[in-house]
Amino acid sequence: MVPGASPPRIRSARLEDLPCLARLLADSFYDPEDWPGFFYPLLTFGIQTDLRQRLQYQSQTCRCLTAILSSPPWSGELAGSVEISRRLSWPWQVFPKTYAYVANLAVGRFCRRRGIASHLLKACEAISLDWQIYDLYLHVMADNRGALRLYQGLGFKIIAMTSTAFPWGQGRPERLLMYKKLKHI
Ligand SMILES: CC(C)(COP(=O)(O)OP(=O)(O)OC[C@H]1O[C@@H](n2cnc3c(N)ncnc32)[C@H](O)[C@@H]1OP(=O)(O)O)[C@@H](O)C(=O)NCCC(=O)NCCS
Numbered sequence: 001m002v003p004g005a006s007p008p009r010i011r012s013a014r015l016e017d018l019p020c021l022a023r024l025l026a027d028s029f030y031d032p033e034d035w036p037g038f039f040y041p042l043l044t045f046g047i048q049t050d051l052r053q054r055l056q057y058q059s060q061t062c063r064c065l066t067a068i069l070s071s072p073p074w075s076g077e078l079a080g081s082v083e084i085s086r087r088l089s090w091p092w093q094v095f096p097k098t099y100a101y102v103a104n105l106a107v108g109r110f111c112r113r114r115g116i117a118s119h120l121l122k123a124c125e126a127i128s129l130d131w132q133i134y135d136l137y138l139h140v141m142a143d144n145r146g147a148l149r150l151y152q153g154l155g156f157k158i159i160a161m162t163s164t165a166f167p168w169g170q171g172r173p174e175r176l177l178m179y180k181k182l183k184h185i
Contacts, residue, residue: 008067008079008116010123013055017066020078022048028106054083060131061086065123067107067116080107082120086131095137100128102138105147121154125182134183143173156180 013021022044026035035043055064067080082105089095102124107116128136138156140147160177 005071005114007070008119009070010065010067010119012058013051013064013066013081015052015055017078018048018052018055019044021051021064021066021081024078024081024106024108025051025104027109063127065120065127067120069111074111078108079111080105080116080120082106082117082124084124084127086128086133096135098133099135099137100124100131100133102136105138117150118154121150125180129182134181134185136180136182138178140176140178141173142176148176151178154180 025047026040026044030043032040051064054062058064062083062085064083065081066078069075069077069079083103085101085103087095087099087101089097089099102121105117105120107120125136128134136156138151140151142148142161156178157180158176159179161174162177163172163174
């Protein structure tokens with residue numbers, strides 16, 4: 001059966017998920033060619049340490065979700081993850097006073113294009129509504145066409161573009177800020 005044929009089960013990440021989550025994030029956001037030999041385990045170790053702290057402090061302001069496959073022979077396999085946090089804007093920022101921010105969305109290469117990211121993002125929207133926060137933001141790199149299409153398909157709009165002001169960042173793709181209004185009050 002195709003991985004992810006039935007909708008995944010979405011649940012909060014647990015400490016025992018850490019090794020899997022770290023591998024998923026390393027594999028999704030870094031090119032192993034840039035981290036040869038023993039540097040790659042160092043990278044996953046760094047991600048795991050960082051994630052451990054966030055998981056330990058998961059609370060009413062920050063959640064890390066995982067998507068677990070439910071179709072045999074992949075049942076129980078961790079296929080994706082995402083984080084959502086509740087944030088307060090600085091007085092000079094254009095954001096609403098309280099807003100929700102989505103980050104670190106990743107789906108395993110073996111089960112992409114099966115709707116898993118969409119399920120994770122829908123779960124983030126449900127959490128945000130539960131927090132009674134109706135303004136959802138995220139960032140995406142302009143050259144990440146797949147992610148951009150995913151977000152636009154779910155109703156996110158591009159509201160700002162930032163390119164780096166530093167000389168070493170010149171030539172890098174722009175970072176897009178995307179926004180979705182969950183409910184008009
Ligand atoms: C981006 C990512 C999370 C998408 O996960 P996914 O589970 O494959 O996404 P979905 O199956 O829910 O995609 C839903 C829709 O989004 C669009 N989409 C998703 N990935 C796409 C791709 N690579 N190319 C074009 N469109 C894409 C399509 O419209 C797709 O619908 P379709 O498959 O019916 O055409 C995944 O590719 C990933 O982990 N990439 C590496 C990490 C990353 O870039 N994260 C986002 C950081 S902002």
